Amino acid sequence: MSLTVVGSIAFDAVSTPFGSREKMLGGSAVHFSLASSFFTDVRVVGPVGDDFGDDEYGVLHGRNVITDDIERVPNGETFFWRGHYEYDLNTAHTDDTRLNVFGDFRPKLSDASRDCDVLFLANIQPDLQREVREQCGNAKFVALDSMNLWIETARDSLLKTIEQVDCVLLNDAEIRQLTRKPNLVQAAREIRALGPKVVVAKQGEYGAALLTDEGFFGLPAFPLETVLDPTGAGDSFAGGFVGCIAAHGGEDLSHETLRRAMAYGTAIASYNVEEFGTERVRRLTRKEIVARVGELAQITQFADAPLALRG
Amino acid sequence: MSLTVVGSIAFDAVSTPFGSREKMLGGSAVHFSLASSFFTDVRVVGPVGDDFGDDEYGVLHGRNVITDDIERVPNGETFFWRGHYEYDLNTAHTDDTRLNVFGDFRPKLSDASRDCDVLFLANIQPDLQREVREQCGNAKFVALDSMNLWIETARDSLLKTIEQVDCVLLNDAEIRQLTRKPNLVQAAREIRALGPKVVVAKQGEYGAALLTDEGFFGLPAFPLETVLDPTGAGDSFAGGFVGCIAAHGGEDLSHETLRRAMAYGTAIASYNVEEFGTERVRRLTRKEIVARVGELAQITQFADAPLALRG
Numbered sequence: 001m002s003l004t005v006v007g008s009i010a011f012d013a014v015s016t017p018f019g020s021r022e023k024m025l026g027g028s029a030v031h032f033s034l035a036s037s038f039f040t041d042v043r044v045v046g047p048v049g050d051d052f053g054d055d056e057y058g059v060l061h062g063r064n065v066i067t068d069d070i071e072r073v074p075n076g077e078t079f080f081w082r083g084h085y086e087y088d089l090n091t092a093h094t095d096d097t098r099l100n101v102f103g104d105f106r107p108k109l110s111d112a113s114r115d116c117d118v119l120f121l122a123n124i125q126p127d128l129q130r131e132v133r134e135q136c137g138n139a140k141f142v143a144l145d146s147m148n149l150w151i152e153t154a155r156d157s158l159l160k161t162i163e164q165v166d167c168v169l170l171n172d173a174e175i176r177q178l179t180r181k182p183n184l185v186q187a188a189r190e191i192r193a194l195g196p197k198v199v200v201a202k203q204g205e206y207g208a209a210l211l212t213d214e215g216f217f218g219l220p221a222f223p224l225e226t227v228l229d230p231t232g233a234g235d236s237f238a239g240g241f242v243g244c245i246a247a248h249g250g251e252d253l254s255h256e257t258l259r260r261a262m263a264y265g266t267a268i269a270s271y272n273v274e275e276f277g278t279e280r281v282r283r284l285t286r287k288e289i290v291a292r293v294g295e296l297a298q299i300t301q302f303a304d305a306p307l308a309l310r311g
Numbered sequence: 312m313s314l315t316v317v318g319s320i321a322f323d324a325v326s327t328p329f330g331s332r333e334k335m336l337g338g339s340a341v342h343f344s345l346a347s348s349f350f351t352d353v354r355v356v357g358p359v360g361d362d363f364g365d366d367e368y369g370v371l372h373g374r375n376v377i378t379d380d381i382e383r384v385p386n387g388e389t390f391f392w393r394g395h396y397e398y399d400l401n402t403a404h405t406d407d408t409r410l411n412v413f414g415d416f417r418p419k420l421s422d423a424s425r426d427c428d429v430l431f432l433a434n435i436q437p438d439l440q441r442e443v444r445e446q447c448g449n450a451k452f453v454a455l456d457s458m459n460l461w462i463e464t465a466r467d468s469l470l471k472t473i474e475q476v477d478c479v480l481l482n483d484a485e486i487r488q489l490t491r492k493p494n495l496v497q498a499a500r501e502i503r504a505l506g507p508k509v510v511v512a513k514q515g516e517y518g519a520a521l522l523t524d525e526g527f528f529g530l531p532a533f534p535l536e537t538v539l540d541p542t543g544a545g546d547s548f549a550g551g552f553v554g555c556i557a558a559h560g561g562e563d564l565s566h567e568t569l570r571r572a573m574a575y576g577t578a579i580a581s582y583n584v585e586e587f588g589t590e591r592v593r594r595l596t597r598k599e600i601v602a603r604v605g606e607l608a609q610i611t612q613f614a615d616a617p618l619a620l621r622g
Contacts (some may be wrong), residue, residue, distance in 0.1 A: 037618045064621070087493040124535045182398040184516075205495075206517035209531065216610050218531025220520065226497045247618060259613035286620035297615040299527050302570035304608040308560060309349045309597035310375070 002041040002141075003246045004113045006132050007235075008102055009046040009070065012277060013082040016089065016280050018228045024277035025056050027079060028145065029121035031232035034281045035239025035268045036120070038289060039247040040140045045069040045132075049076035059081050059282050069113045073190040089199035089230050089273075090204050098189070107132050113124050114138075118246040120238065121165070123147050126158040136146025140250035143167035143198075147296045151178050159194065165289050166253070167198035169238050172209070175201050183212065197253055198264070200241065210262050210309040215256045222270035222296055229276040236272035237282060239291075241265035267292035313352040314448075314557045315444050316343045318433025318546075319413055320357040320381065323588060324393040327400065329493050329539045335588035336367050338390060339433035341455065342543035345592045346550025346579045347431070348374040349600060350558040354424045356380040356443075358412040358607045360387035380424045387412035400541050400584075418443050425449075429557040431549065432476070433457050437469040444475050451561035454478035454553050455511075456545070462489050470505065477564070478509035480549050483520070486512050496522065508564055511552065511573070512546050521573050525566045533581035533607055540587040547583035547592060551600075552576035558568050571595050578603035 009026030014020060043066045048056075052072065060067050079102035082095045107128060119136045121129040123146040136142070142165040151157050151174060158178070162168055167174075168191050173183055177262055181187040184228040188199040190213035201209045207220040245252070261264035267289050274280045318340030324333050336591040350561060354377045357472050359367075363383065390413035393406045418439060432455040440455055447453070453476040461469050462485060467516045469489070473479055479486075479502055492498040498511040499522035512520045518531040549575040555572035556563070578600050585591045 003394065037620075089493070182400070183536060183538065185534050203517060205527065206514060207531070209534070211534075216534040218518070218534070218611060218612070219613070220529030220531065221517070223496050223520070223527040223529070225494060225521075228492065244618065256614055260618070263613050263615070264618070286622050289620060290617070294615055297613065300529060300611050301609075301611075302528070302530070302574050302608065303567055304574070304605055305571065306601075307350075307555065307575070309414075309570070309600060310351075310596055 001247050001250065002043065002116045002134065003036055003116070003118040003120065003243065004043045004045060004109070004116035005029050005036070005120040005122060006045040006107050007032065007124055008079050009044070009048050009052070010079040010081055011051070012231060014231050014276065015084040016229050016230055017085070017087050019276065021276050025059055026081065026231060026277050028235045029270065030060070030278065031235035031281070032120055032122055032239040033060065033065045034063050034278055035236040035272070036243030036246070037065050038268070038286055039243030040118070042066065043069055043116065045109055045113055045267060046075070046106055047071045047073055047105045049073055049078040049101050052078045054100070059278055062282060069108070069110050071108060073101040083231070085230065091229055109135050116241060117141070119252045120242050121145070121161070122235065126150050126154050126161040130157070130161045130164065133161065141166050141245055143169055143238070145238060146174065147167050147176060150175055162191065163195045165196055167200065168196045169200040169202060169241070169257070172203050173199040175199070184209065185216070198258060202237060205266070207264060208237065208266060212253070212255065212256055212258065217255065217259050217262060219266055219296065220300065222266060222292060223299070224270060224274065227273045230273045233269045233273050237265040237269035240268035241264070263293045263296050264289065266296060312429070312557050312561065313354065313417055313427045314347055314429040315354045315356060315432065315553065316340050316347070316431040316433060317356040317418050318343065318435055319390050319393055320355070320359050320363070320489070321390040322362070324540060325540055325542050325587065326395040327540050328396070328398050330587065332587050337392065337543060337588050338372055339546045341371070341394050341589065342546035342583065343431055343433055343593070344371065345374050345559070345589055346547040346583070347554030348376050349579070349597055350554030351429070353377065354380055354427065356418055356420055356424055358382045358384055358387070358416045360412050361390040363389045370589055371382035373593060380419070380421050382419060384412040387468070389619070393496065393585065394542070396541065397584040399577055400538055401413070404540070420446050429553060429561045430454070431553050432456070432472070433546065437461050437465050437472040441468070441472045441475065443474065452477050452556055454480055454549070456480050456549060457485065459485055459557045464544060473502065474506045478554070479507045479513040480513060482545070483512040483514050486510070495520065506554060507570060519548065519573060519577060522570055523564070523566065523569065527572060528566065528570050530577055530607065530611065533577060533603060534610070535581060535585065538584045541584045542588060544580045544584050548576040548580035550576070551579035572605045575600065577607060
């Protein structure tokens with residue numbers, strides 16, 4: 001079972017009320033691949049510049065992520081994002097974006113990457129997502145993420161790409177924006193009518209919801225007393241979610257498997273935000289993940305015992 | 312087991328994208344008492360004017376709510392609220408508030424109301440909440456709600472009142488505002504340090520969270536395709552939650568009981584928003600409540616089965 005992820009590889013400068021970093025490893029494909037590496041072989045596809053060095057490769061190799069398809073652009077600079085969070089850590093404020101080598105990125109997949117069983121199209125321009133998707137004809141399960149920018153500027157292309165995937169993972173606000181439907185149940189059904197069998201609404205500190213024809217599943221975020229940096233939480237969630245589906249063979253979309261995938265995604269995302277960037281997930285252990293999934297089960301169950309109500 | 316609720320009794324004029332009502336029965340004490348009436352004897356304390364007639368009493372009596380302590384002010388008019396919701400039903404926009412008889416309200420409790428086992432102090436001025444609380448010396452369980460207005464204008468009084476109750480139910484934004492702590496886990500602990508053993512964070516469409524010394528419990532809202540009017544959802548939740556605790560004797564604050572109470576509150580609140588004002592809950596049946604609690608259990612469980620992760 002092999003998983004390919006295409007997306008951004010970045011340096012992030014992040015400031016939160018609890019600290020800051022001037023240049024740390026980030027990007028959707030990085031966070032996704034570290035999280036999914038606990039479940040299967042992961043190949044990461046994305047561009048970097050000369051400034052991307054051994055330390056950065058080392059983080060990915062430390063989790064056995066296959067970096068052969070990282071395209072190193074000579075004389076280029078890696079995608080750079082600078083942002084900050086207020087005390088309310090839910091909203092990222094962008095202070096600077098330098099696309100650098102990411103601006104001219106055209107994904108080039110090796111045979112091994114193309115031959116993946118599971119494909120994750122992280123948040124990149126939807127035309128490029130579709131190009132990649134068409135190259136990976138053997139993929140049994142394809143999921144995508146996107147963002148408000150593409151919903152606003154490339155909506156038709158995004159809708160065409162969505163038709164060709166099995167799963168859409170978006171923030172709940174993006175799902176509403178995309179479908180122009182304020183009701184999440186209706187909005188998710190509209191997305192499923194385009195093709196995808198699975199819709200996941202990421203809800204930040206409130207958790208995530210799974211919406212399929214089989215029904216609804218809601219999971220709160222793991223409650224944390226210390227959140228240092230939410231950057232990458234959504235991609236870590238996606239990595240755990242899609243990775244778990246890959247670990248189940250990529251074709252089992254039963255609610256039992258999808259719900260378990262939601263729990264693994266939630267668990268890894270919760271570790272991600274405990275420290276800056278990839279600092280926590282790069283040294284995460286499988287034992288810690290399993291423990292947190294167990295805690296998630298514990299904090300969401302209640303006994304549906306009979307109670308005599310008054311008529 | 313008897314439950315007393317003190318709060319507003321109102322006429323609401325509400326407009327949502329799905330319809331409107333010019334003058335419908337509302338108010339925190341009304342929504343609360345209808346919801347809690349499924350669990351125990353409920354006495355409602357609050358003021359009304361001459362315009363509060365047989366139809367309105369009829370709704371409460373239809374659910375066996377005891378209305379002896381509704382104070383009818385001669386030549387007075389009942390509290391009136393006019394508001395509207397946009398497509399995003401999460402935010403109520405107030406267009407008009409006429410306190411009328413509610414402006415001079417001083418709660419007068421009969422012996423029977425004072426002698427309650429369980430007391431709910433709905434959202435009224437915190438000095439008045441404390442006056443009532445002090446009159447109900449036998450209450451085994453006392454819970455309160457409040458709002459941003461009192462946090463801004465009567466914070467010290469509200470904190471004094473909170474010291475004297477067992478449970479605080481607030482929106483999560485209000486919990487942050489009250490404690491000036493953005494982290495919910497920390498904020499809830501700070502509230503518990505004042506006295507209350509139980510903190511419930513209402514999270515609107517995202518559900519609710521329970522925070523006690525024993526731990527955390529999170530429950531998503533029941534997913535609905537049709538939400539006509541969210542007015543009263545929070546008070547319906549509180550009625551189900553506090554009512555369920557009353558049905559368990561009022562002194563059992565184990566997580567098992569509190570979690571079940573969260574489920575009953577969530578179930579009744581979900582019915583409340585399906586139609587305008589009290590229109591749905593007034594004809595709700597115990598069978599429907601039990602069915603929805605069962606569905607809530609179903610949509611929140613996942614199998615914590617072992618999965619072989621990569622180290």
